[in-house]
Amino acid sequence: MKRDFDLAIVGAGFGGSLMAMIAHQLGLSVVLLEQGRHPRMAIGESTTPLSNLLLERLSTTYDLPRIAPLAKWGSWQRTYPQIACGLKRGFTFFHHEDELLVTASPHDDIADTHWYRADVDHFLVREAQGLGVDYRDRARIETLAFAEEEATLIGRAGEEAFDLHARLLIDATGPRGFLHRSLGLKESPLPGLPPTQSLYSHFTGVTRTETAADAAPYPVDDAAVHHVFEGGWVWVLRFNNGIASAGVAATRRVAEELALSEGEPAWQRLLDRLPQLKSQFKQASACQPFRYMQAVAFRSSTMAGKRWAMLPSAAGFVDPLLSTGFALTLTGIERLAQIIHKHRDSADLAARLQGYAQETDSDLLAASRLIGALYATMADFSSFTAVSLLYFAAVSFAETAHRLGKAELAPGFLLHRHPSFGPASRLLLERAYKPDGAFAADVQRLIEPFNVGGFGDPARHNMYPVRADDLLDAAHKLGASREEIVALLERSGFFAQASVKG
Numbered sequence: 001m002k003r004d005f006d007l008a009i010v011g012a013g014f015g016g017s018l019m020a021m022i023a024h025q026l027g028l029s030v031v032l033l034e035q036g037r038h039p040r041m042a043i044g045e046s047t048t049p050l051s052n053l054l055l056e057r058l059s060t061t062y063d064l065p066r067i068a069p070l071a072k073w074g075s076w077q078r079t080y081p082q083i084a085c086g087l088k089r090g091f092t093f094f095h096h097e098d099e100l101l102v103t104a105s106p107h108d109d110i111a112d113t114h115w116y117r118a119d120v121d122h123f124l125v126r127e128a129q130g131l132g133v134d135y136r137d138r139a140r141i142e143t144l145a146f147a148e149e150e151a152t153l154i155g156r157a158g159e160e161a162f163d164l165h166a167r168l169l170i171d172a173t174g175p176r177g178f179l180h181r182s183l184g185l186k187e188s189p190l191p192g193l194p195p196t197q198s199l200y201s202h203f204t205g206v207t208r209t210e211t212a213a214d215a216a217p218y219p220v221d222d223a224a225v226h227h228v229f230e231g232g233w234v235w236v237l238r239f240n241n242g243i244a245s246a247g248v249a250a251t252r253r254v255a256e257e258l259a260l261s262e263g264e265p266a267w268q269r270l271l272d273r274l275p276q277l278k279s280q281f282k283q284a285s286a287c288q289p290f291r292y293m294q295a296v297a298f299r300s301s302t303m304a305g306k307r308w309a310m311l312p313s314a315a316g317f318v319d320p321l322l323s324t325g326f327a328l329t330l331t332g333i334e335r336l337a338q339i340i341h342k343h344r345d346s347a348d349l350a351a352r353l354q355g356y357a358q359e360t361d362s363d364l365l366a367a368s369r370l371i372g373a374l375y376a377t378m379a380d381f382s383s384f385t386a387v388s389l390l391y392f393a394a395v396s397f398a399e400t401a402h403r404l405g406k407a408e409l410a411p412g413f414l415l416h417r418h419p420s421f422g423p424a425s426r427l428l429l430e431r432a433y434k435p436d437g438a439f440a441a442d443v444q445r446l447i448e449p450f451n452v453g454g455f456g457d458p459a460r461h462n463m464y465p466v467r468a469d470d471l472l473d474a475a476h477k478l479g480a481s482r483e484e485i486v487a488l489l490e491r492s493g494f495f496a497q498a499s500v501k502g
């Protein structure tokens with residue numbers, strides 16, 4: 001068995017497998033170690049336009065054409081109908097009688113998806129193996145040591161003992177994962193974010209929403225559905241195999257009131273508080289054991305060293321709200337791929353990895369400021385909506401800028417490094433903890449130069465479709481001509497109406 005590698009990756013979720021494939025394409029020898037065995041359930045399922053853009057770009061840049069179809073519902077259904085996923089046309093929010101519907105794609109063919117991770121992660125690890133990545137499952141690493149030039153990993157994979165040496169180690173094991181524990185690292189706080197807990201499972205028999213607004217721009221269940229209440233929220237994500245993922249994230253106060261740690265009985269108590277959800281879950285039953293997380297958020301005090309780095313998903317996590325995890329993970333994979341490509345043998349590798357750690361941490365903090373402000377406004381839906389629009393304006397502007405080849409217009413996750421939007425949005429997010437009467441109007445004023453989706457237009461009554469006209473009217477905000485926007489829309493399949501059945 002080979003023992004010397006350029007790169008060892010610990011953790012074969014989608015992040016580890018994708019990183020392994022990319023490193024292999026860059027000419028590295030790669031070993032990928034996984035403690036479990038595929039297929040297995042994993043959480044973290046809902047993609048976004050930004051995460052799919054990143055996935056598509058990684059598959060093009062690193063010549064992984066078999067990955068590209070996963071970036072859109074239509075190509076996924078045509079290419080890999082056997083890999084379960086869900087159709088995600090947008091973000092649906094319910095709050096008592098109020099709604100907010102934000103469309104993410106104009107039609108199904110180019111829509112986002114929810115990943116049924118048991119299938120997707122299994123597929124990706126087989127793809128990695130097919131390329132030549134040395135994959136070992138049931139891995140237990142008993143000894144980890146770093147020398148000047150390499151990391152040593154000693155342990156067992158199933159019955160097989162290993163003693164591996166790698167010039168670089170990437171941790172893809174998720175929050176509070178392998179390196180955080182092995183190196184005895186500390187946790188850092190995520191300022192502004194309340195401590196939260198979570199309880200979730202997969203279900204069969206979840207019915208669709210009965211009452212949907214006539215003006216809904218897409219079927220409200222073909223989305224990441226959020227039921228928001230004071231101190232928490234519930235997600236419902238439907239897959240095309242009859243299974244739905246559902247769970248709750250809640251502040252400690254609400255989590256303790258519901259006694260989330262008790263599992264299924266707590267889920268029933270939660271449903272009692274949310275009548276619409278209760279009726280949808282009347283016939284439902286959990287097809288996985290309930291999983292309870294005592295602490296959702298996490299931030300490692302150290303995210304990289306001289307010969308190692310954590311993927312963003314191992315370095316930190318805020319909350320599932322708004323599905324920021326995949327986009328952050330893929331951003332980190334892209335950054336690490338560039339470092340590996342250009343600097344793996346250079347003297348400044350360690351400095352580059354430190355730069356990566358700083359960027360990863362500042363993106364995490366940007367996500368945390370946003371989600372902290374959303375938790376602070378959960379009792380007041382109009383302020384919650386205003387904070388959400390900061391997110392939707394920033395990410396749709398960033399997505400358009402990237403698709404126009406003008407990434408420099410959108411620096412940092414949620415534009416947090418943008419010279420005007422960054423500091424001003426930070427101040428507004430701080431104000432969200434005590435929103436005054438001018439809060440929503442001030443959000444509107446701030447997003448206006450970045451607003452490419454008609455967000456906040458009172459005529460839309462919290463229902464935002466994707467309209468070509470909005471983008472065309474906003475062309476000047478991106479320094480683009482109308483012709484460039486039309487070309488962008490054509491390139492991205494905006495006008496194609498292929499009908500796809502999942």
Ligand SMILES: Cc1cc2nc3c(=O)[nH]c(=O)nc-3n(C[C@H](O)[C@H](O)[C@H](O)COP(=O)(O)OP(=O)(O)OC[C@H]3O[C@@H](n4cnc5c(N)ncnc54)[C@H](O)[C@@H]3O)c2cc1C
Binds near residue numbers: 046177247311
């Ligand atoms: C409740 C919840 C809901 C979420 N929902 C969303 C969402 O809807 N959208 C979104 O974008 N993000 C979401 N996230 C975040 C998302 O889960 C992560 O971004 C994503 O899973 C990262 O993928 P990954 O492959 O890097 O890590 P993971 O999916 O965490 O995979 C880690 C892998 O490492 C393996 N492993 C762990 N320890 C070891 C070890 N010591 N040795 C070897 N192997 C090990 C595990 O078995 C696993 O296979 C959610 C997170 C949570 C907690």
